[in-house]
Amino acid sequence: MSKTNGETILNVQxxxxxxxxxxxxxxLSFIARRGEITALIGPNGAGKTTVFNCITGFxxxxxxxxxxxHESGTExxxxxxxxxxxxxxxxxxxTFQNIRLFAGMTALENLLVAQHNKLMVASGFTLLGxxxxxxxxxxxxxxxxxxxxxxxxxxxxxxxDDPAGALAxxxxxxxxxARALCTEPALLCLDEPAAGLxxxxxxxxxxxxxxxxxxxxxxxLLIEHHMRVVMEISDHIVVLDYGKKIADGPPSLIHKxxxxxAAYLGVDEGEVA
Amino acid sequence: xxxxxxxxSAPSRSRIDIAGALKDAVVAALVAFGLFSLxxxxxxxxxxxxxxxxxxxxxxxxxxxAVVFVGRLLVALIARNHLTLDFRRFFPAGLGHVSExxxxxxxxxxxxxxxxxxxxxxxxxxxxxxGILVLTYVMLGWGLNIVVGLAGLLDLGYVAFYAVGAxxxxxxxxxxxxxxWICLPLAGILAAFWGILLGFPVLRLxxxxxxxxxxAFGEIIxxxxxxWASFTGGxxxxxxVPRPSFFGIPFTDTPQGFAATFGLEFTPTHRVVFLYxxxxxxxxxxxxxxxxxxxxxxGRAWEALREDEIxxxxxxxxxxxxxxxxxxxxxxxxxxxxxxFATRQGFISPESFVFMESALVLAIVVLGGMGSQLGVAVxxxxxxxxxxxxxxxxxxxxxxxxxxxxxxxxxxxxxxxxTRTPSVFLKEKKIIPAVIIEEARQ
Numbered sequence: 273m274s275k276t277n278g279e280t281i282l283n284v285q286x287x288x289x290x291x292x293x294x295x296x297x298x299x300l301s302f303i304a305r306r307g308e309i310t311a312l313i314g315p316n317g318a319g320k321t322t323v324f325n326c327i328t329g330f331x332x333x334x335x336x337x338x339x340x341x342h343e344s345g346t347e348x349x350x351x352x353x354x355x356x357x358x359x360x361x362x363x364x365x366x367t368f369q370n371i372r373l374f375a376g377m378t379a380l381e382n383l384l385v386a387q388h389n390k391l392m393v394a395s396g397f398t399l400l401g402x403x404x405x406x407x408x409x410x411x412x413x414x415x416x417x418x419x420x421x422x423x424x425x426x427x428x429x430x431x432x433d434d435p436a437g438a439l440a441x442x443x444x445x446x447x448x449x450a451r452a453l454c455t456e457p458a459l460l461c462l463d464e465p466a467a468g469l470x471x472x473x474x475x476x477x478x479x480x481x482x483x484x485x486x487x488x489x490x491x492x493l494l495i496e497h498h499m500r501v502v503m504e505i506s507d508h509i510v511v512l513d514y515g516k517k518i519a520d521g522p523p524s525l526i527h528k529x530x531x532x533x534a535a536y537l538g539v540d541e542g543e544v545a
Numbered sequence: 546x547x548x549x550x551x552x553x554s555a556p557s558r559s560r561i562d563i564a565g566a567l568k569d570a571v572v573a574a575l576v577a578f579g580l581f582s583l584x585x586x587x588x589x590x591x592x593x594x595x596x597x598x599x600x601x602x603x604x605x606x607x608x609x610x611a612v613v614f615v616g617r618l619l620v621a622l623i624a625r626n627h628l629t630l631d632f633r634r635f636f637p638a639g640l641g642h643v644s645e646x647x648x649x650x651x652x653x654x655x656x657x658x659x660x661x662x663x664x665x666x667x668x669x670x671x672x673x674x675x676g677i678l679v680l681t682y683v684m685l686g687w688g689l690n691i692v693v694g695l696a697g698l699l700d701l702g703y704v705a706f707y708a709v710g711a712x713x714x715x716x717x718x719x720x721x722x723x724x725x726w727i728c729l730p731l732a733g734i735l736a737a738f739w740g741i742l743l744g745f746p747v748l749r750l751x752x753x754x755x756x757x758x759x760x761a762f763g764e765i766i767x768x769x770x771x772x773w774a775s776f777t778g779g780x781x782x783x784x785x786v787p788r789p790s791f792f793g794i795p796f797t798d799t800p801q802g803f804a805a806t807f808g809l810e811f812t813p814t815h816r817v818v819f820l821y822x823x824x825x826x827x828x829x830x831x832x833x834x835x836x837x838x839x840x841x842x843x844g845r846a847w848e849a850l851r852e853d854e855i856x857x858x859x860x861x862x863x864x865x866x867x868x869x870x871x872x873x874x875x876x877x878x879x880x881x882x883x884x885x886f887a888t889r890q891g892f893i894s895p896e897s898f899v900f901m902e903s904a905l906v907l908a909i910v911v912l913g914g915m916g917s918q919l920g921v922a923v924x925x926x927x928x929x930x931x932x933x934x935x936x937x938x939x940x941x942x943x944x945x946x947x948x949x950x951x952x953x954x955x956x957x958x959x960x961x962x963x964t965r966t967p968s969v970f971l972k973e974k975k976i977i978p979a980v981i982i983e984e985a986r987q
Contacts, residue, residue: 328859360861368859374852376982377845378967378975384842385849386860391842398843398870402834420971432971437981455860 280341281306281459281491282327287336289322289515296322298515299336304459304508306343309485309492311502314512315535320495321369323512324463327493328366329355340364342458360389365457367448369464369495375437379428379447382436383419386454391415422450426480442473446480453484460484462494466501474498478505503527511535566621573617574610581609652919655926659825663818673817677824677889679929681882684828686909686921688878691835693907694916695844696871697851699756702763703906705743706736706876708770708898710883715783715893716776725789725888729881736880737873739766744872748865751854763903770895782894789888791819820889827885831878832918838874840968847871848916848968912953914960923961 282304289297297319304310312320325331327338327350338350340362348362358364374382384391392398394411423429426446431439436447445465452460465481466474482505485492496502502509502523509526511519513535519526526532586606592598659680666672685707692700713732717723723731747758770777777783788796796803796816803819804811838844846867849857857864887893909928913920931949935942957963963979 330855330859355858356861356863358861359859360863366859368856372853372856372859374849374856376852376965376977377848378970378977380969380971381845381848381967384969385845385857385862388842388846388860388862395841395843398838398841402837402841416969416971429971433967433973433975435975435977435981451860 278308279306280304282310282493283337283339283341284323284327285337285339287323287326287338288334289319289326289331290334296515297326297333297512300512300515300517302510302517302520304491304493306491307485307489308507309481309494309505310508310510311506312493312495312510312512313497313502314518318512319515320512321463322515324366324461324493324495326351327358328364328461329353329358340459359455359457363456363458364461365452365455365459366461367445367452367463367465369467371441371444371448373436373444373448373451376435378433379423379436379439380416380419380432382447382451383422383454384415386451387415387418418454422453425453425483426450427476442469445469446477449480453488453490457490460490460492462492462496464495464497466496466498474501477501481505499527563622566618569621570614570618574614577610577613578606581606585609651923655919655922663821667814667818670814670817673814673821675930675933677817677821678933679926680821680824680828681886682906682909682929683922683925684824684831684882684885685879685906686913686925687828687831687835687918688875688882689906689910690913690916690918690921691838691847691878692871692875693910694914694921695835695839695851696847696868697915698868698871699752700759700872700875701756701900701903701907702743702759702761702766703875703879704898704900704903705759705763705766706740706879707883707886707902708766708895709736709739709876710880710885711887711893711897712770712777712783712883713880714884714887715786718787719783724793725787725884726792729884732884733877733880736883737877740872740874740876741869743876744869748868760900760903763898763900767895767898770898778894780895782892782896784892786887786891786893788816788891789820789823820885824882824885824889827881831881834874834878835918843867843870845968908950912950912960914957914962914964916965917960917962920960920962 280303284303285301287297287300288295300319300323302310312323314320322331326333329350333351336351339347340350341347342363348358350358350362350364353362359366374385377385391408391411395402395408396405400408420429420432423432426449428439428443428447428450431443436444439447445468449460449462449465452462462481466477469477478501481492481494484490494501494506506523509519509521509523510517511526511529511532518531518535519529521529586602588600588602589597590600659676662676663673666676685703688706689700689703692698692703710732713735714725714728717728717731718725743759743762747755750758771780773779774781790796791803794803794806795801796813796819798811799805802811803809803815809815839848846857846862849860849862850864850867850871854864857867886897890897905928909924910921912928913922913924928946932942932946935945938945953961959979959982963982965977965982967974967977
């Protein structure tokens with residue numbers, strides 16, 4: 273564990289997102305700490321995915337600030353960066369609620385695409401790579417090694433040469449996480465990683481996420497409906513309802529919070545259990 | 546034409562539904578009678594003094610109606626009783642296996658054949674010219690394959706870059722007296738430059754919108770060539786584009802010419818053979834570069850872009866630059882082919898760069914199977930060669946061409962070679978089947 277754990281990595285301040293007259297996120301402020309798993313929960317339509325899209329640059333927020341601080345001390349204001357720079361420079365990686373893999377490419381190719389920027393530099397922006405320059409070849413070998421490492425980590429090493437589209441649903445979810453990790457993120461944003469998984473796969477996912485967070489010191493921000501995942505692994509929970517924060521704290525406090533229970537009651541009682 | 550007679554829920558499969566089929570056929574025959582009674586049944590002819598006379602042709606009319614009746618009856622019997630003639634069932638499986646073998650050996654065989662053609666058909670000027678034409682389209686197909694097949698950007702104006710290449714060479718030769726071998730790279734660079742210029746405004750567009758803008762760009766280039774008469778010669782084109790030399794030695798019947806230098810008897814075939822090998826080398830260069838690029842990060846990013854642009858951006862890929870490079874490199878090869886075209890023809894005019902050319906090259910890429918090098922080469926050979934083959938049936942050429950296109954799209958909807966070969970592998974290279982690619986792009 274690094275000594276800077278516990279510091280703020282992501283600081284969201286007064287984040288507001290309007291779509292015409294609809295206020296999807298209303299002056300939301302919260303922080304995520306380094307080396308922790310922060311969960312963003314709330315009933316359907318509470319604005320969770322909108323917050324994600326603002327953080328990862330897919331939406332430009334109407335108002336507010338999103339600051340990420342790296343261990344090195346560098347800071348980025350994400351609301352100002354285009355999305356590809358958020359992934360490349362601010363080192364925020366994400367997965368999608370509806371899986372977005374490159375289905376016609378193999379699992380290994382998916383992970384190599386994720387290391388595009390590093391490989392582009394190594395290939396001299398293609399000019400050296402086209403002649404098979406040795407420095408590019410060694411960079412490619414390193415990229416393959418990293419891909420192999422993460423494939424092994426998510427239990428897909430055997431399927432490395434199969435097209436991503438041929439994998440089972442749970443395997444696709446894991447591959448998407450591995451792909452995000454190949455970009456070497458400081459903050460990993462997971463949009464409902466347990467959606468559609470069976471109980472066994474869910475507990476494997478829990479183990480995987482805890483492992484990533486504790487061993488690789490990557491901070492995680494996740495949206496999740498499965499309370500089992502949220503309560504078991506998160507260090508910190510932020511609860512949204514109608515775009516506003518209604519609660520914020522460790523799991524032990526959140527699941528007793530009357531406001532949280534009220535927000536969930538009538539939507540889906542089972543989920544707050 | 547006929548009122549659709551939906552078979553209400555599938556009838557029991559064992560019993561043959563003759564009554565329904567008969568009803569279908571009668572309806573079709575009635576419609577045919579209504580249509581043909583005027584079109585075939587009556588014939589108006591100018592009489593000897595100019596007066597129109599009408600003759601009735603009951604025999605023709607009734608035989609046409611009978612053909613429709615019988616035809617519809619057969620179709621209805623087949624359709625209603627699930628006697629499906631499902632070509633897809635036995636064709637793709639069989640052809641899929643064949644295409645695997647093809648992938649392995651056909652490339653090498655075609656390559657050897659292409660190398661040997663000038664020797665085999667040395668005395669046949671017509672075949673050599675045809676070979677040059679086919680190779681030009683193979684090169685254009687491979688160039689466009691980078692844009693459409695790999696990066697998934699639908700470009701309907703590829704002929705614009707072909708034109709830029711051709712005019713670059715013709716104009717540079719005319720105004721500055723530069724030789725073909727100096728102009729060739731310049732033409733490629735200029736075409737790439739125009740590719741970037743076109744790329745910038747259209748980068749945010751995808752699919753249909755991109756197609757429309759590139760189509761317009763192709764037309765704009767042609768309009769400029771037609772109307773800027775003082776510079777480009779307008780509709781009259783540029784005559785007397787210099788012929789290529791054998792690295793400085795001209796193909797002329799002079800003491801300094803190619804034949805005299807090498808102690809051969811002069812014949813115009815030398816130049817044709819030389820041109821053949823030039824375009825073969827250019828096409829192979831295109832192929833080589835494409836194959837190398839596919840294994841480099843830029844090539845993988847193109848393919849990823851084709852699969853899912855949003856996911857690309859979430860991985861930190863600058864999609865703008867990635868698209869621009871695809872456009873520029875595709876355009877560069879188009880430019881090379883264009884300047885070759887100019888030196889081969891010796892005369893260029895805007896007439897050579899019409900939309901039909903773009904459509905033909907795009908058809909080659911789509912028929913060949915988007916992203917497949919071998920498929921594109923075979924498609925170019927079949928289309929351009931086939932076009933020439935059917936030249937004697939002048940009026941039926943387009944008919945045959947259209948029928949062939951429909952047939953291929955029915956049997957091989959993703960093109961001749963629909964599978965995808967992965968660019969890297971850990972343990973074993975597994976060809977990705979067409980089904981998965983099809984699903985991925987929906």
